[in-house]
Amino acid sequence: MSNEITFSIDGTIVKGKPGQTIMQAADEAGIYIPRLCYLPELTPHGSCRVCTVIVNGKPQTACTQPITEGMIVENDTPELKEHRRNLVDMMFIEGNHFCMFCERSGNCELQAMAYRLGILAPKFPFFFPDKAVDSSHKDIFLDLNRCILCGRCVNASNDIDKKGAFGFVGRGIHKKIAVNSEKNLKDTNMAVTDKAASVCPVGTINKKGTAFATPYGQRMYDEKPIGSDIEAKNK
Amino acid sequence: MAKPKIATASLAGCFGCHMSILDIDERILQLIEIVDFDKSPIDDIKKFTGQCAVGLIEGGCANEENVHVLQDFRRHCDILIAVGDCAINGDIPALRNNIPLKECLDEAYLNGPSVFNPEKIIPNDKELPLCLDRVYPCSEVVKIDYSLPGCPPNAEIIWQALVAILNNKPLDLPYEIIKYD
Numbered sequence: 346m347s348n349e350i351t352f353s354i355d356g357t358i359v360k361g362k363p364g365q366t367i368m369q370a371a372d373e374a375g376i377y378i379p380r381l382c383y384l385p386e387l388t389p390h391g392s393c394r395v396c397t398v399i400v401n402g403k404p405q406t407a408c409t410q411p412i413t414e415g416m417i418v419e420n421d422t423p424e425l426k427e428h429r430r431n432l433v434d435m436m437f438i439e440g441n442h443f444c445m446f447c448e449r450s451g452n453c454e455l456q457a458m459a460y461r462l463g464i465l466a467p468k469f470p471f472f473f474p475d476k477a478v479d480s481s482h483k484d485i486f487l488d489l490n491r492c493i494l495c496g497r498c499v500n501a502s503n504d505i506d507k508k509g510a511f512g513f514v515g516r517g518i519h520k521k522i523a524v525n526s527e528k529n530l531k532d533t534n535m536a537v538t539d540k541a542a543s544v545c546p547v548g549t550i551n552k553k554g555t556a557f558a559t560p561y562g563q564r565m566y567d568e569k570p571i572g573s574d575i576e577a578k579n580k
Numbered sequence: 581m582a583k584p585k586i587a588t589a590s591l592a593g594c595f596g597c598h599m600s601i602l603d604i605d606e607r608i609l610q611l612i613e614i615v616d617f618d619k620s621p622i623d624d625i626k627k628f629t630g631q632c633a634v635g636l637i638e639g640g641c642a643n644e645e646n647v648h649v650l651q652d653f654r655r656h657c658d659i660l661i662a663v664g665d666c667a668i669n670g671d672i673p674a675l676r677n678n679i680p681l682k683e684c685l686d687e688a689y690l691n692g693p694s695v696f697n698p699e700k701i702i703p704n705d706k707e708l709p710l711c712l713d714r715v716y717p718c719s720e721v722v723k724i725d726y727s728l729p730g731c732p733p734n735a736e737i738i739w740q741a742l743v744a745i746l747n748n749k750p751l752d753l754p755y756e757i758i759k760y761d
């Protein structure tokens with residue numbers, strides 16, 4: 346059996362290895378597929394759906410779908426762009442995203458994705474939901490107003506830190522992240538050095554005393570859109 | 581031919597977005613070559629003198645007067661632009677949206693640590709516009725044609741958007757000037 350799989354993304358021929366997902370093969374080929382919940386070192390969670398691509402005519406999440414010989418993948422189409430904008434718009438209105446005082450601003454993957462997709466304002470009415478802030482832990486604070494339920498903290502705490510500090514509770518619009526204690530984060534055994542403390546794509550899990558360290562203009566996504574590092578491999 | 585008119589207003593905002601309009605610096609001279617300012621705090625014209633090409637709105641709607649002003653702008657402006665995060669999503673004023681209005685007023689006028697109000701009066705003169713139950717982004721009150729994010733938006737995005745709109749060109753804003761903070 347050949348150890349190379351050939352398929353196409355938006356007409357470009359891509360070669361990947363058996364067992365790779367579309368996301369992994371695309372990343373290696375320097376093709377950026379927008380994503381929010383995927384992080385290479387964690388088990389894909391498939392929760393945000395931002396990476397949805399069309400595979401042989403059917404929508405699939407690129408972060409979970411394995412590659413197969415000859416598959417035809419569409420990624421950069423006006424329809425998919427619109428679909429991704431809607432998803433990102435919904436994440437903004439379903440939380441309370443006050444970027445102007447958010448510690449993560451400029452380094453936030455949700456905000457950066459909105460910039461990349463050219464969103465000037467969400468098009469849906471705002472929910473202004475009532476969400477909690479937990480600043481009980483001496484080194485970490487949680488602001489659930491900004492959580493996009495990507496599941497990265499859950500996976501990182503379970504699989505890497507082996508602590509299970511975070512989990513999902515509730516369903517649908519009531520779904521939220523909860524900590525593994527009766528009360529607050531301080532009652533768990535989570536430490537600031539845990540992987541779970543550094544994986545959040547937005548400003549929900551923050552390390553105290555680290556905010557606003559990088560000046561405006563020099564933050565991660567100030568100059569170049571999210572995904573530019575992957576696309577740079579292709580130049 | 582008469583120059584097109586521009587109007588501006590600040591609703592529930594901090595006037596930071598108006599400061600950003602002034603931050604276009606000497607280009608304001610270029611701007612007044614091509615437009616006349618109508619109702620605006622910049623020239624202190626209080627009432628519309630006619631139909632305007634563009635209205636710039638800073639701030640969301642926190643009270644009934646904000647709603648009236650916004651509706652008046654919608655009637656008088658061909659193109660209405662939400663300038664800044666308060667106009668777009670309510671922003672800092674909208675932090676009260678999860679707290680019942682009575683609790684907000686009690687905190688401000690009765691219970692706040694720096695309050696001195698022995699008669700325990702919550703201001704209720706009929707001259708004062710009534711507070712809304714929550715702060716509404718402009719797009720939830722009237723149709724908004726364009727939004728320029730930022731707190732405040734930088735002068736560059738305001739300038740580039742105005743130039744494009746006044747010249748009937750598409751809004752093609754460079755990546756680096758779109759910021760939500």
Ligand code: SF4
Nearest residue numbers: 442444447453547548
């Ligand atoms: S998490 Fe991101 S999008 Fe949300 S308020 Fe913070 S910077 Fe803005």
Ligand code: SF4
Nearest residue numbers: 492493495496498545
């Ligand atoms: S807290 Fe952060 S990492 Fe955890 S689910 Fe929410 S957004 Fe994802």
Ligand code: FES
Nearest residue numbers: 380393394396408
């Ligand atoms: S990145 Fe694939 S579903 Fe979120």
